[in-house]
Amino acid sequence: GEDVEQSLFLSVREGDSSVINCTYTDSSSTYLYWYKQEPGAGLQLLTYIFSNMDMKQDQRLTVLLNKKDKHLSLRIADTQTGDSAIYFCAESVQTGANNLFFGTGTRLTVIP
Amino acid sequence: SAVISQKPSRDICQRGTSLTIQCQVDSQVTMMFWYRQQPGQSLTLIATANQGSEATYESGFVIDKFPISRPNLTFSTLTVSNMSPEDSSIYLCSTRQGNQPQHFGDGTRLSIL
Numbered sequence: 001g002e003d004v005e006q007s008l009f010l011s012v013r014e015g016d017s018s019v020i021n022c023t024y025t026d027s028s029s030t031y032l033y034w035y036k037q038e039p040g041a042g043l044q045l046l047t048y049i050f051s052n053m054d055m056k057q058d059q060r061l062t063v064l065l066n067k068k069d070k071h072l073s074l075r076i077a078d079t080q081t082g083d084s085a086i087y088f089c090a091e092s093v094q095t096g097a098n099n100l101f102f103g104t105g106t107r108l109t110v111i112p
Numbered sequence: 113s114a115v116i117s118q119k120p121s122r123d124i125c126q127r128g129t130s131l132t133i134q135c136q137v138d139s140q141v142t143m144m145f146w147y148r149q150q151p152g153q154s155l156t157l158i159a160t161a162n163q164g165s166e167a168t169y170e171s172g173f174v175i176d177k178f179p180i181s182r183p184n185l186t187f188s189t190l191t192v193s194n195m196s197p198e199d200s201s202i203y204l205c206s207t208r209q210g211n212q213p214q215h216f217g218d219g220t221r222l223s224i225l
Contacts, residue, residue: 035216043204045215103154
């Protein structure tokens with residue numbers, strides 16, 4: 001079955017860049033997603049990338065995909081205290097799949 | 113993207129009781145899903161809520177414990193039946209329209225005493 005792994009914790013200083021990493025096992029992944037969960041809230045879709053892309057940039061967010069190594073990363077430039085949250089990587093293994101397979105989540109703490 | 117509202121946002125319940133969680137979407141959506149997030153854990157899909165027919169449950173989840181309704185394209189309910197402390201979790205509704213990404217509600221935080 002699908003296995004999506006992330007490191008559990010990351011701490012960065014305000015103003016620095018954050019890089020959150022994710023590895024997955026299913027080579028048939030079609031889309032990969034990053035969701036953000038703030039305390040007491042649901043999941044907010046941050047960005048997503050199609051598997052035939054290497055990179056996607058959206059303002060402070062940069063997603064890099066290494067399909068050969070099945071490695072996905074999310075870089076947050078100029079990290080702010082409001083970026084403190086849990087970040088989930090998720091994959092879907094076919095277009096329009098009824099299911100997302102989520103990673104364990106990385107808790108990002110931004111130190112003022 | 114659709115605006116998804118869940119009620120209640122949180123509740124504290126006695127063991128052995130049941131709670132029905134509502135998910136309302138402000139536009140018609142093709143797919144609706146229910147997830148569980150146990151404390152400190154990731155999300156696990158409970159079932160796909162099918163409009164006008166029985167929900168499709170994932171392995172480890174059964175209709176008697178988690179009955180689901182979806183009477184139309186904008187509304188679904190999840191009932192957590194005969195609750196025990198192990199059911200203490202966040203329950204999240206999500207929607208997907210066509211091939212677009214899934215979007216989530218704010219979740220229902222459930223504690224069972």
